[in-house]
Amino acid sequence: MTAVAEVVSPEKPKSITSGLDPRFKPRLYEHVGQNNSWTLEYALRHGAYEGAKKALAGTPESVQDEVKKAGLRGRGGAGFPTGVKWSFMPKEDGKPHYLVCNADESEPGTYKDRYLMEADPHQLLEGMLIGMHAIRANVGYIYIRGEYILGANRLNAAIAEARAAGILGENALGFGKSMEVHVHRGAGAYICGEETALMNSLEGLRANPRLKPPFPAQAGIFGMPSTVNNVVSIASAALIMRHGADWFSSMGTEKSKGNFLFHISGPIKRPGVYELPLGTTYREIIYTWGGGPTEPIKAFNPGGSSTPMLPFTDEILDMQADYENCAAKGTFLGTGGIILIPQNCDIVNMMYNYVRFYGHESCGKCTPCREGIGTWMNRIFQKLISGKGDPNDVKILEDLFGNIKGKSFCLLADSCIMPVQSAMKLFRDEFEYIAQHGKPMYTGYGNRWKDE
């Protein structure tokens, strides 16, 4: 099944790159679906906070080093090494530092953080303690999207339990340090996932992104050194401290290490979140775990709507999912949220859905994004879909791509252009067909709602 050969040195055991490998054991989602998994009593019975105790017994640098050694890269989409990010924080500046957990999870196709927070809030809190120690912070915020109500409630309950048990508070875990974690609920805005916009939102401002530099490690929330990490990055740090860097790096490919939460939406037999080692093939993820598509598929976004589409070919399906292989194909591993694109749905209609999304979520700060996506691209797509397009519209769209991508204030604009551009590259015939004939090449986007 796996076409990509692995380099195996004789003395080192072969690394784990399949969920079928008997050595692989899900850990991030180990307790998801278990009764009362969200209570402190359950969590303590299953080893919670042992990793935090190890971390707090050592220096911040020793924690950074362990996480660096593990090879953990940020799971929020960009894949920046977590330990390295922590080492950017100043040392003896006398200022308060903050750890911010990015639980905004609004990238279309992405739903991995949610179940982790609902089912295992103590795993995230343990990771917060570890991260806070590593960056010398006494306060951490979990910025959770406003719609995740059960998640916020479970986190708040877990925080209250942890405080009562002395895990958080003035003398956290008995190490003589004050450590507090607060939940801050968002209110429905995709841009709040962008780390500088998130910081503005947390400060009670409109969530427009900030200019970098200064970087968060220099001046983040409240003007103080801050680090923003995704939920799964922070939870992974807890597991690394519990089970060791070697355990983590025993999974994955040469440069992409560890367990990863792949999840699938669109027409798939078993939609779900599959914890698998990096380097698992897309075929294994989609067919072995997801049960295979329920209708013919022509492409997929590998890691959320913002990642350029890959064609649904044998070559791609046999590719090992990791940061490097995705980059080599011009896309990103992203959040791991795979969206299947059905063959018999018109690509122009589907991309209009994306364009509408990004246009709606544009914060309005800069013109290329606000007008380019919000007005121009939206109108051209509307024109094409309503059958009033002409062949020139495809050209105009291409022009717009070039004028928006790389020319906007933050990555939201690029996040819109990249998938749409990839769709046009793969399915240009469909764009030209609708522009010429006034009707789509495929009509399956119509009635898809089930009666029962």
Place this chain on the structure above:
Amino acid sequence: MSFFANKQALVAEILSRYPVGRERSAVMPLLREVQNAEGFVSDARVAEIAAIIKSTPTEVKSVMSFYSTYSSSPTGKYHLQVCMTLSCALAGSDQMWDYLCETLDIGVGDVTSDGLFSVQKVECLGSCGTAPLMQVSDSGYYECLTKKRLNALLADFKARGDGSMPESDTRAPVFVQKNGDVVTQITAEGAIL
């Protein structure tokens, strides 16, 4: 009548989450309290919040208008927010939306004459594995909605008539992998394997 006057402990707890002098950070949690209690945030409440966070009503309004889940006009007791993004669209959210508007005979910004329902289109709710779905008020998600399930839900809401939510599981299972096996998992109160 003041909303926060008899909620000083709550206000103090909210403010305590942020550093001294950073009251402004409390704007979102305060807006949320009002929105949940009253179904919208009136100008009078905006002014109250501005006073608590030592800011101006204009500033509070500018923050409020940035987000999609605060409302400046009254919503129904059951505010139905339907996800319209691609994974949901591929499961029929467009048809579900049309059906909802037709059945309730309302559009965006309206409230049904009995004050029960209002509707809103929203973007990806981060539950793409259980499409199509909607969020109801500031309560849970109602997932994998078929026409049959939606009709039953609307009937249930009508029968209650008071904004209360059904106790039964509103969520739908997704699949996870457990040591080499595919397992269905339900994340409701009392998660079931």
